[in-house]
Amino acid sequence: MRITKFVTPEIIFGAGALSQVGECLLRLGARKVFIGSDPGVLAHGWVERVVHHLKQHNLEYHLWTSASPNPKDFEVHAGVEAYLNAECNAVLGIGGGSAIDAAKAIALLGSNGGTIHQYEGVDKIKSPLPPMVMVPTTAGSGSEVSQFSIIVDTNRSVKMTIVSKSLIPDIAIVDPETLTTKDRRLTANTGMDVLTHGIESYVSLAATPLTEVYSLQAIRLVARYLRPSTACQSNHEAKAAMAMASLQAGMAFSNAILGAVHAISHQLGGMLDTPHGEVNAILLPYVMQYNCIACPEKYGKIAEAFGEPVAGCSSTQAAKRAIEAVRELADDLDIPTTLSTLGLRDEQIAILSHNAVKDVCMVTNPRDMSEDDVAALLRQAM
Amino acid sequence: MRITKFVTPEIIFGAGALSQVGECLLRLGARKVFIGSDPGVLAHGWVERVVHHLKQHNLEYHLWTSASPNPKDFEVHAGVEAYLNAECNAVLGIGGGSAIDAAKAIALLGSNGGTIHQYEGVDKIKSPLPPMVMVPTTAGSGSEVSQFSIIVDTNRSVKMTIVSKSLIPDIAIVDPETLTTKDRRLTANTGMDVLTHGIESYVSLAATPLTEVYSLQAIRLVARYLRPSTACQSNHEAKAAMAMASLQAGMAFSNAILGAVHAISHQLGGMLDTPHGEVNAILLPYVMQYNCIACPEKYGKIAEAFGEPVAGCSSTQAAKRAIEAVRELADDLDIPTTLSTLGLRDEQIAILSHNAVKDVCMVTNPRDMSEDDVAALLRQAM
Numbered sequence: 001m002r003i004t005k006f007v008t009p010e011i012i013f014g015a016g017a018l019s020q021v022g023e024c025l026l027r028l029g030a031r032k033v034f035i036g037s038d039p040g041v042l043a044h045g046w047v048e049r050v051v052h053h054l055k056q057h058n059l060e061y062h063l064w065t066s067a068s069p070n071p072k073d074f075e076v077h078a079g080v081e082a083y084l085n086a087e088c089n090a091v092l093g094i095g096g097g098s099a100i101d102a103a104k105a106i107a108l109l110g111s112n113g114g115t116i117h118q119y120e121g122v123d124k125i126k127s128p129l130p131p132m133v134m135v136p137t138t139a140g141s142g143s144e145v146s147q148f149s150i151i152v153d154t155n156r157s158v159k160m161t162i163v164s165k166s167l168i169p170d171i172a173i174v175d176p177e178t179l180t181t182k183d184r185r186l187t188a189n190t191g192m193d194v195l196t197h198g199i200e201s202y203v204s205l206a207a208t209p210l211t212e213v214y215s216l217q218a219i220r221l222v223a224r225y226l227r228p229s230t231a232c233q234s235n236h237e238a239k240a241a242m243a244m245a246s247l248q249a250g251m252a253f254s255n256a257i258l259g260a261v262h263a264i265s266h267q268l269g270g271m272l273d274t275p276h277g278e279v280n281a282i283l284l285p286y287v288m289q290y291n292c293i294a295c296p297e298k299y300g301k302i303a304e305a306f307g308e309p310v311a312g313c314s315s316t317q318a319a320k321r322a323i324e325a326v327r328e329l330a331d332d333l334d335i336p337t338t339l340s341t342l343g344l345r346d347e348q349i350a351i352l353s354h355n356a357v358k359d360v361c362m363v364t365n366p367r368d369m370s371e372d373d374v375a376a377l378l379r380q381a382m
Numbered sequence: 383m384r385i386t387k388f389v390t391p392e393i394i395f396g397a398g399a400l401s402q403v404g405e406c407l408l409r410l411g412a413r414k415v416f417i418g419s420d421p422g423v424l425a426h427g428w429v430e431r432v433v434h435h436l437k438q439h440n441l442e443y444h445l446w447t448s449a450s451p452n453p454k455d456f457e458v459h460a461g462v463e464a465y466l467n468a469e470c471n472a473v474l475g476i477g478g479g480s481a482i483d484a485a486k487a488i489a490l491l492g493s494n495g496g497t498i499h500q501y502e503g504v505d506k507i508k509s510p511l512p513p514m515v516m517v518p519t520t521a522g523s524g525s526e527v528s529q530f531s532i533i534v535d536t537n538r539s540v541k542m543t544i545v546s547k548s549l550i551p552d553i554a555i556v557d558p559e560t561l562t563t564k565d566r567r568l569t570a571n572t573g574m575d576v577l578t579h580g581i582e583s584y585v586s587l588a589a590t591p592l593t594e595v596y597s598l599q600a601i602r603l604v605a606r607y608l609r610p611s612t613a614c615q616s617n618h619e620a621k622a623a624m625a626m627a628s629l630q631a632g633m634a635f636s637n638a639i640l641g642a643v644h645a646i647s648h649q650l651g652g653m654l655d656t657p658h659g660e661v662n663a664i665l666l667p668y669v670m671q672y673n674c675i676a677c678p679e680k681y682g683k684i685a686e687a688f689g690e691p692v693a694g695c696s697s698t699q700a701a702k703r704a705i706e707a708v709r710e711l712a713d714d715l716d717i718p719t720t721l722s723t724l725g726l727r728d729e730q731i732a733i734l735s736h737n738a739v740k741d742v743c744m745v746t747n748p749r750d751m752s753e754d755d756v757a758a759l760l761r762q763a764m
Binding site for chain 2: 002003004005006007008010011012013014015016017020208209210213214216217244247248
C-alpha cells in the first residue's frame with residue numbers, strides 16, 4: 001500500500017457563518033486584511049457584509065474587487081501591487097472560484113515575490129503564505145479548501161495549474177445564504193463543476209478511503225439537489241445541500257486530485273474564456289465513457305449514488321447508467337451539449353490536445369490518454 | 383441551520399508511514415523531541431524505530447515511556463517535569479490512546495503550566511501548544527486526530543475529559559504495520575472502541591454531513607474487518623482497514639463528540655481501571671437500545687452499514703438488527719457481556735450515575751438521560 005496524505009483547512013459551515021469572518025481573521029493574527037472579490041459579489045452586497053464584520057473587530061482592510069471569471073495573470077499582478085502598497089498582512093477571498101483563486105495567487109506573490117508564472121506546477125512555493133480565510137459564494141470551485149489555484153497565462157492563452165499545500169487556506173467559511181443571489185445559469189454551471197469534482201476525484205488514481213466517501217456523498221447531493229437549487233433561488237434546503245456538496249467535493253479533489261475533464265477544460269478555458277462549469281459539463285460524459293474500462297466498479301458506484309436502479313446490473317451496465325444520469329441532469333439544466341456552441345473550432349483541437357496531456361490533472365486520470373485520444377474525444381464533443 | 387465546525391490534523395497514512403516522523407517534526411520546527419510512549423510499545427521495538435528516524439534528521443530527543451492504560455494525573459505531572467528539564471520543544475506520542483492522551487496532556491502542561499485538573503472540561507486552554515505529531519499503534523482511540531485527552535484524577539477516581547481544539551495534533555501518522563504486534567484481546571477491545579466511536583458520533587446531536595460519512599464508513603469497516611483482524615496478527619489487509627476505521631471514526635467523533643457510552647465508561651474506567659474498549663463494548667448495545675427511540679432512522683442506517691438484510695424493514699425493525707449485530711460481533715470476539723465480570727458492585731452504581739450525567743460526552747447523547755436512567759442501564763448491564 002502506498003503512503004497517502006490528507007490535509008484540509010478548518011471549516012465553518014452554516015447559514016450565518018459569514019458573521020464569523022472578523023473573529024477568524026483576528027485569531028489568525030490579521031491586522032490589515034486584503035479583501036479579494038469580484039464585481040458580482042460586490043453588487044450583491046456580500047463584500048459590504050464582510051467589511052461590516054471586519055470593522056466590528058477593528059480590523060483594517062483594503063478592497064480589491066477586480067477578479068474576472070477565469071482570473072488572468074495581469075489581474076493577479078495588479079492585485080499584488082495593491083496588497084503590498086496597502087501593507088496588508090492577511091487575505092480574505094470572497095466569491096466564486098475565480099475570486100478565491102485570484103486571492104490565493106495574490107497571497108502567494110505577496111509573500112514569495114516574482115510573477116505567478118514561476119509557480120506553475122506542483123510544489124514550487126518556498127515561503128509561508130499570509131493567513132488566508134476564504135468564503136465561497138458559488139457552491140462550485142471547492143477552492144476554499146483546495147491546494148489549487150488556476151490562473152490564465154494570457155500570453156499563451158492557457159490556464160496554469162498551481163498546486164501546493166501552502167495554497168490551502170487556514171479557514172474556509174461556507175455560508176449557504178450567499179448562494180441565494182446566484183442566477184440560474186451560474187447555479188447550474190457551478191453545480192456541474194461540483195459533480196465533475198466528485199466524479200473525477202472518485203475515479204482518480206490518487207483516491208483514498210478518506211476522499212472516496214466525500215466524493216460519493218457530493219455526487220449524491222448533486223444528484224438530488226442541483227435541479228431544485230437551479231429551479232428556485234430561495235430554496236434554502238437545496239442551497240445548503242449544494243454548499244455541502246461543493247465543500248465535500250473540494251475536500252476530496254484537493255487530496256485525490258482530478259482527471260481528464262479538468263486537464264482538457266483548463267486548456268479550453270484558457271483559450272476561449274468559457275465558463276469552467278459549462279465546459280466541464282460538456283466534457284464529463286465523454287470522459288466517463290472513455291475512462292469506463294479503467295474502473296467500471298467505481299462508475300457503477302456512481303450510478304448508485306445517483307439513485308439509479310442498478311441492483312442486479314453488471315458493473316459495466318451500471319456504469320452506462322451513470323453516464324446517462326449525468327447527461328440527463330445536464331439536459332434538465334439546459335446546459336449546452338457541444339463544444340462548437342462555445343466557439344471551439346476544429347483547427348484549435350491540435351494545440352488543445354498537446355497542452356492537455358501535460359496538465360497536472362492528467363496524471364491521476366484512471367485511463368492513459370495520448371494527444372490523439374484527447375483530440376478524438378474533443379471531436380466527439382464538437 | 384446551526385453553524386458547525388470541522389477541524390482535523392494533517393494525516394499521513396500507509397504501511398511504512400512511520401518513516402516520515404523525523405521529516406514531519408523537522409518541518410514543524412522541532413529541535414528536541416519529547417517522545418511519549420508506554421512499556422508495551424517500547425518492548426515491541428516501535429520506539430527504537432522512531433528514534434532511528436529522528437536521528438536521521440539530527441533531531442535530539444528525550445524518551446518517556448511511563449504511560450499506563452487509563453493514564454493518571456501523577457504520571458502526566460512527572461512527564462511534564464521531564465519535558466521541561468530536558469528542554470524539549472516538540473512532542474511525539476506513539477502508542478495507544480493512553481500514550482497519546484498522556485503525551486497531549488504533557489504538551490498542554492509544558493506550554494500552559496499548572497496541574498492537569500485545571501483543564502478539565504471544554505476550552506480551558508489559553509496558550510498554544512508545542513508542535514505535536516502522534517502515531518497510533520492500536521487502531522482504537524482516534525486520539526491522534528481528536529481534540530480530546532482523557533486523564534484519570536486519581537484522588538476522585540474519575541476520568542477527566544479535556545476538550546480543546548488546541549489538543550488536535552499537527553500531524554497524525556498512521557502506519558498499519560504497527561498493528562501487527564497487538565495481541566488479540568487488545569485488538570478486539572480497541573476495535574470495539576472504534577465501533578463505539580463510529581456509532582456514538584453518528585447518532586450524536588452534534589453530527590454533521592462532514593462527520594456522518596466517516597462515522598458510517600468506520601462502522602462498515604469494523605463490521606467487515608474486526609473479526610479477521612482479531613483472528614490473525616499478520617492479516618495486513620484487515621490491519622490496514624482497521625487503522626483506517628479508527629482514523630475515520632476519530633475524525634468523526636473529534637468533531638461530532640460522543641454520547642452516553644463514553645460518558646458512563648469514563649466513570650467506570652476511572653473507578654475500576656478497566657480496559658476502555660471492553661467497557662464500551664459491554665455498554666454499547668444497552669445504550670443503543672435506550673437511545674433507539676431518539677433516531678430510529680439513524681440506527682437503521684447503522685444496520686445497513688453492518689450489511690444486515692434490512693431491505694423492506696421499518697426503521698425500528700432495522701434498528702433492532704443493528705443492536706443484535708453489535709452483540710453478535712462482541713460475542714464472536716469473546717468480549718465479556720456483563721459489568722459484574724469487570725468487578726462492578728451494586729453499591730458503586732449511585733456515584734457512577736451521579737458523575738456520568740455530568741460528563742462532557744453526555745451533552746450530545748441523542749436521548750436525555752437522568753441519573754436514574756443511567757443507574758437503571760447499569761443494573762441491566764450487571
